[in-house]
Every structure is written in structure tokens, then in C-alpha cells.
Amino acid sequence: MGKLEDTLAKGVEDGNTPHAIVCATNKDGSFTYQHAVGKAHYPDHKPIQDDAIFALASQTKLLTTIAALHVVDKGLFGLDDDVCEKLPELAKQPILKGFDDNDKPVLIERKNSITLRQLLTHSAGATYDSMNPHLAKFHAQQGLVPGSGPTVVERFGIPLIYEPGESWAYSGSIDWAGKLVERLTDSTLDECFKQLFAPLGVTSITFWPDRNPKLKDEVLGIVVRTPEGKLVPNTEPTLNTGSTDCFGGHGGFSTMNDYLKVQHSILANDRKLLKPETVEMMFQPQLPAAGKRDLMAFMASPMGAYVIG
Structure with missing residues (x-):
């Protein structure tokens, strides 16, 4: 080494x-x-130190996906069930098609249902407002800042951009999946994570390290680059600044060793988290043809390079 x-x-x-x-x-x-x-x-x-706590950002999505699939394994919900009864705030969102000649938003009613499978595969019609100029403009017209809001409902209660199941866009849909898990289990996603990952010996995965005396001093400082490429401590608000909800798409924290334990359990398919057939399904294609096309286009774009690397 x-x-x-x-x-x-x-x-x-x-x-x-x-x-x-x-x-x-x-x-x-x-x-x-x-x-x-x-x-x-x-x-x-x-x-x-080895036990340093990292902000997981979008790596939280894997943990939330596992929690959602665990709920499916327990028979509390189906992958292809309509989530709208449990998530009425998402269900009421129209589709934003653009703006008319008077600069008013063109909103149409959604026709397709929204399923858990679509939430977990970014094919539910949503996207991040910071990644879509129409949504950014829609928010600006209402005096709102893209990517803001202390709760999942407030931050992601925004129009869709396509019919669910007919395309793909990187989005906060897994945050909605986390909210679904909370409502199905009558507990916070933080509590769900603690119970779900405990058999692996995981102790650090949380949304609130500042509330744990054993963890709060181990959280690493976030560092950014200046335009010249120099590393400097971050002084701007982060994804988690002001959050009061467990954001299943970006809000988690963990040591790298604990995160590895989760990855190992899934890759080894050791039955400690999910049924073997559920794990096998995780590695099978889930998107329709149009979704695959849009995913590949995103990965080839400058935004895809920025997000994925």
C-alpha cells in the first residue's frame, strides 16, 4: 500500500x-x-483521524434507497405502488412546460401515477431547481431561492418537468422516498437508519452529528476551491444549513468505515439488510428507453461531469 x-x-x-x-x-x-x-x-x-465524520452529501441516497427497499421487503409498500396517498404534497405538483409570451408559467396536470420505483430511479418527473432554468425562474418569480427550505416538503414541493416514468432527471426524489419511509414507519429517517444498520455494527451514521457529544467534534470542516484553484475553508451555507428534516438525498453524515460496512453488506449480499433477491434487483436496469437516453445525455454533459466526476 x-x-x-x-x-x-x-x-x-x-x-x-x-x-x-x-x-x-x-x-x-x-x-x-x-x-x-x-x-x-x-x-x-x-x-x-480514522473516525472522522464526513458530510455524505448525495452518498446519502444509497442509505435512503436501502431503507426504502427494507420497507418493501417488510411488505409495508410495493415498488410499483402509487406514493401519492402517502405524499399528497408531491401528488399535487403540476408539470411545468415553460413560460408563455407574458412570462407566466405554463403548468399542466400530471396524468401518470408516481411510484416508489420511480422515486428511487430519478424517473418520477422531478429535478433539482438549481439544475433547471425553468424551475429556477419559477422560483425566482415567487421570491424563493433555489435549493432552499428547511423541510423536504418546502424544498422539493415544486412542479415536475416531465410525466412520471417517461424520462430521467437527477433530482430530490430520493428525499421524497425518505419522507415516504418516515410516514410508513412513523419514525424519523434518522431513527430508521440507526435500527436498520445496527446489525452491521454501525454507530456513526446520522443526520444530526451536532446532537451527539461523541460525534460533533469529529465532523470535518468543508473546504472549497477559489477560482485560482486554492483550497480555502468554506464560509457559505451548505446543503444542510437550516435543515429541520432528515434529507434522504443529501443530509447524512458518517465515518468512512461505517459507510464501507453498508457497502460491503450490499455487495456481499449477506442478508443483513435486504432480501437476496432485492439486492440482486438493485443491480438490474430499471429505466425505460427514454430514461436511459436522458441519463446518458446527462452523464456526457458538463453538469454530469461536475456532479459525477
Whole structure:
């Protein structure tokens, strides 16, 4: 592992990254590896520790997807069931087709149902308002800031941009899936995560590390780049600033080792989280032809390169 660790150390030394933790294991768990490098709160000199807490951002989506599929495994809901009874705030959203000559939004009624499968595969008709000029304009006309709102309903209670099941767009639909899990289980998504991942020995996955004395001091500082490429501490609001809900699409925090435990359980299909057939289904194509086309177009776009890398 010397070459890998040298490369990571050089990346920190050259200012390419403030810190990194690399974890690995094999199928039966007989091999484990973890290495931490860099500073916990850049540019302070305190070194990062193995138990550092990362903001997971969109990596939270995997955890929420597993929680939703766990609800399906328990028979509480079906993948192709209509979610609208449980999520009436989403159900009432029309489809935004653009703006007329008077700059008024053109809104049409949705025809198709919205299913859990569509929420989990970003094919439910939604997208992030920050990624769509029509939605950004719609929000601006109402005096709202794109991507704002302390709850899932307030942040993502916005018009759809296509008929559910007929396309694909990266979106907050998994945040809605998380809200569905909460309403089906009568508990918060944070509580669901704790119960679901406990058999793996996971203790750090949470939406609220600041409420846990054992975790709050281990949360890493967020670092951004200046236009010149220099690393500087972030001083702007983050995705989680002001949140009062558990945002299943971006709000999670975890150590890398705990996140690896979840990944290992799914990849090894060890039955600790989901039924074997459910895990197998996770790796099978789920999108219609139009959805596949739009997904590939997104991945080839500058926005796709920015989001996915």
C-alpha cells in the first residue's frame, strides 16, 4: 500500500486535497484496510483521524434507497405502488412546460401515477431547481431561492418537468422516498437508519452529528476551491444549513468505515439488510428507453461531469 499512501500524501502536500480516508475490505471480511491523510480542519494542523465524520452529501441516497427497499421487503409498500396517498404534497405538483409570451408559467396536470420505483430511479418527473432554468425562474418569480427550505416538503414541493416514468432527471426524489419511509414507519429517517444498520455494527451514521457529544467534534470542516484553484475553508451555507428534516438525498453524515460496512453488506449480499433477491434487483436496469437516453445525455454533459466526476 506504500505507493497509494505516497500518492495520497503528495496530493495533500501539493494542495490538491485537504484530506482523505481510504477504506477497503474483501467479500468475507478477512482483509481490511484504512488509511487517513491530511488535516481535519484545513488549514489547521490537526491531523485527520480514522473516525472522522464526513458530510455524505448525495452518498446519502444509497442509505435512503436501502431503507426504502427494507420497507418493501417488510411488505409495508410495493415498488410499483402509487406514493401519492402517502405524499399528497408531491401528488399535487403540476408539470411545468415553460413560460408563455407574458412570462407566466405554463403548468399542466400530471396524468401518470408516481411510484416508489420511480422515486428511487430519478424517473418520477422531478429535478433539482438549481439544475433547471425553468424551475429556477419559477422560483425566482415567487421570491424563493433555489435549493432552499428547511423541510423536504418546502424544498422539493415544486412542479415536475416531465410525466412520471417517461424520462430521467437527477433530482430530490430520493428525499421524497425518505419522507415516504418516515410516514410508513412513523419514525424519523434518522431513527430508521440507526435500527436498520445496527446489525452491521454501525454507530456513526446520522443526520444530526451536532446532537451527539461523541460525534460533533469529529465532523470535518468543508473546504472549497477559489477560482485560482486554492483550497480555502468554506464560509457559505451548505446543503444542510437550516435543515429541520432528515434529507434522504443529501443530509447524512458518517465515518468512512461505517459507510464501507453498508457497502460491503450490499455487495456481499449477506442478508443483513435486504432480501437476496432485492439486492440482486438493485443491480438490474430499471429505466425505460427514454430514461436511459436522458441519463446518458446527462452523464456526457458538463453538469454530469461536475456532479459525477
